Amino acid sequence: MSPADAAGSQRIDKWLWCARFVKTRALAAGLVRAGHVRRDGKRLAGPDKPVRPGDILTVALARTVLVVRVRAVADRRGPASEAQLMYEPVEPPAPDQAPP
Numbered sequence: 001m002s003p004a005d006a007a008g009s010q011r012i013d014k015w016l017w018c019a020r021f022v023k024t025r026a027l028a029a030g031l032v033r034a035g036h037v038r039r040d041g042k043r044l045a046g047p048d049k050p051v052r053p054g055d056i057l058t059v060a061l062a063r064t065v066l067v068v069r070v071r072a073v074a075d076r077r078g079p080a081s082e083a084q085l086m087y088e089p090v091e092p093p094a095p096d097q098a099p100p
Contacts, residue, residue, distance in 0.1 A: 010073035013047035018074040020083040036060040
């Protein structure tokens, strides 16, 4: 069992890298520092902040914004098929259905 599994959480930069949102951890850390990653609607203060299964992440990438629910953390960066099991897409509410 890894430290990530024991704690049930993982650093956001490592999670983004393991889930294959970015090619390197340095790019993941830069994305967080630039304010392009939110956890449960709140901007993360740094790449060392933890994410846990159940958290909702909003990630603004170069050409798209992804909203996903964290399903798992990982020990290593595996193949894409494993990475896709770490999260599930979340559909944002339609503008006319957004809460007041």
